[in-house]
Amino acid sequence: MTDRPVTMEKIVSLCKRRGFIFPASEIYGGIANTYDYGHYGVLLKQNVIAQWWKAMIQDRDDVVALDSAIIQHPRTWEASGHLAGFTDPLVDCKTCGKRYRADHLAELECGRRPSKHPGEDAQCELTEAREFNLMFATTIGPVAEAGSTVYLRPETAQGIFLDFKQVLQFARRRPPFGIAQVGKSFRNEITPGNFIFRTLEFEQMEMEYFVPPDDAEQWYRHWLAERLGWYARLGIVSERLRLRAHDADELSHYSSATSDVEYLFPIGWQELEGVANRGDFDLSAHAEHSGEKLEFVDQQAGERYIPHVIEPAAGVGRSVLAFLCDAYDEDELGGEARTVLRLHPALAPVKVAVLPLLRKDGHPERARAIYEDLRRHVKAEYDEGGAIGRRYRRQDEIGTPFAVTIDHQTLDDGTVTLRDRDTLAQERVPADALRALLAERLIV
Numbered sequence: 273m274t275d276r277p278v279t280m281e282k283i284v285s286l287c288k289r290r291g292f293i294f295p296a297s298e299i300y301g302g303i304a305n306t307y308d309y310g311h312y313g314v315l316l317k318q319n320v321i322a323q324w325w326k327a328m329i330q331d332r333d334d335v336v337a338l339d340s341a342i343i344q345h346p347r348t349w350e351a352s353g354h355l356a357g358f359t360d361p362l363v364d365c366k367t368c369g370k371r372y373r374a375d376h377l378a379e380l381e382c383g384r385r386p387s388k389h390p391g392e393d394a395q396c397e398l399t400e401a402r403e404f405n406l407m408f409a410t411t412i413g414p415v416a417e418a419g420s421t422v423y424l425r426p427e428t429a430q431g432i433f434l435d436f437k438q439v440l441q442f443a444r445r446r447p448p449f450g451i452a453q454v455g456k457s458f459r460n461e462i463t464p465g466n467f468i469f470r471t472l473e474f475e476q477m478e479m480e481y482f483v484p485p486d487d488a489e490q491w492y493r494h495w496l497a498e499r500l501g502w503y504a505r506l507g508i509v510s511e512r513l514r515l516r517a518h519d520a521d522e523l524s525h526y527s528s529a530t531s532d533v534e535y536l537f538p539i540g541w542q543e544l545e546g547v548a549n550r551g552d553f554d555l556s557a558h559a560e561h562s563g564e565k566l567e568f569v570d571q572q573a574g575e576r577y578i579p580h581v582i583e584p585a586a587g588v589g590r591s592v593l594a595f596l597c598d599a600y601d602e603d604e605l606g607g608e609a610r611t612v613l614r615l616h617p618a619l620a621p622v623k624v625a626v627l628p629l630l631r632k633d634g635h636p637e638r639a640r641a642i643y644e645d646l647r648r649h650v651k652a653e654y655d656e657g658g659a660i661g662r663r664y665r666r667q668d669e670i671g672t673p674f675a676v677t678i679d680h681q682t683l684d685d686g687t688v689t690l691r692d693r694d695t696l697a698q699e700r701v702p703a704d705a706l707r708a709l710l711a712e713r714l715i716v
């Protein structure tokens with residue numbers, strides 16, 4: 273595993289070269305820890321999100337969807353504990369003027385002497401650590417006045433708790449059941465990001481699973497296994513995935529047990545997703561602050577209780593980065609180096625490329641017709657520019673699993689070449705059979 277060709281630099285460079293992901297506001301010199309997704313990046317990200325929704329609400333019937341507001345009532349964050357406790361310890365260096373997360377010093381570079389960590393050099397002068405709240409504040413209304421401060425959500429989960437009663441009533445659910453949501457969250461992170469690993473705004477895929485209190489432990493185990501399995505099913509090599517239970521001193525204020533799904537990024541083992549047993553902390557806190565009863569009443573059994581919550585919370589960008597790192601490969605083709613993204617077909621931004629061998633002799637017309645047919649069924653791309661080898665390599669770099677080439681023989685006997693990104697096998701198949709063949713091989 274140590275001889276993987278992937279490095280973070282190669283991923284950053286491929287993402288930029290092929291327009292997946294690049295720094296935001298670049299014409300103004302960029303903005304810290306903020307990135308934009310281009311065409312293929314958007315398609316890849318959407319595929320990751322689609323697979324998450326599939327696992328949550330298509331493959332099972334005990335989870336419903338929600339899309340709650342980014343700006344919620346400010347008391348939300350009072351009740352959730354974020355206003356008081358969603359902080360990181362911050363230190364300033366009076367010598368170089370830089371700011372650091374006090375708990376990340378061992379991973380950071382000194383502003384003056386990058387070979388050392390902040391505080392290690394004789395010249396470093398670090399201040400005492402002070403707590404810094406990660407929520408972005410803004411105001412509602414044209415004037416910033418008392419009581420108008422609101423926050424951009426630092427996690428999507430709280431919107432789910434606020435709507436618990438609605439869902440219980442209108443979706444006619446009883447525990448165990450879950451509410452799933454995908455959306456943007458915002459954190460004023462101090463630590464530099466490692467590309468899209470840590471950004472100021474990021475999408476989360478979170479699901480709150482409400483269970484009878486006695487069943488919490490069992491469902492916690494269930495979701496740990498489910499979530500680990502999700503990444504493996506989408507192609508991540510299992511040796512590069514692991515679960516790591518939090519020590520007691522790492523646990524968030526709301527959690528009685530948390531494990532992270534970790535991935536072996538080129539920068540080492542890092543959290544991909546957290547699975548937490550949140551107990552009844554959130555529903556109880558919102559019930560107390562709002563005066564609403566947030567409980568489940570079982571008419572038949574004549575009992576009422578506050579459900580406990582198991583939460584798998586994943587980041588879209590971090591998953592995208594893990595899928596990219598895991599898929600990245602280099603090999604040799606005809607004596608030339610090839611870079612290839614061996615993405616799972618379900619995640620690949622484009623499933624099939626249609627390429628006329630020549631830009632004349634009727635090849636483009638025939639290729640276009642095949643493309644028009646295929647695109648109605650799968651995400652396809654038509655490309656007639658440049659030598660065929662270069663076009664294959666371009667598709668390899670964006671992870672397209674199949675390429676169809678149209679040549680002279682196609683015009684004679686109606687067959688095309690079907691090229692496999694991973695095996696590099698080139699089969700001669702009837703153009704008419706393509707749709708069925710691809711449907712079979714792209715099944716996810």
Ligand code: ATP
Nearest residue numbers: 459461469470471474543544545546585586587590
């Ligand atoms: P970390 O310890 O890396 O800051 P966390 O434990 O605070 O993360 P959670 O609050 O558990 O993160 O959020 C759930 C998931 O959301 C994380 O596992 C990660 O995938 C994603 N996430 C959190 N913060 C960021 C961020 N700043 N940028 C990108 N993704 C993030």
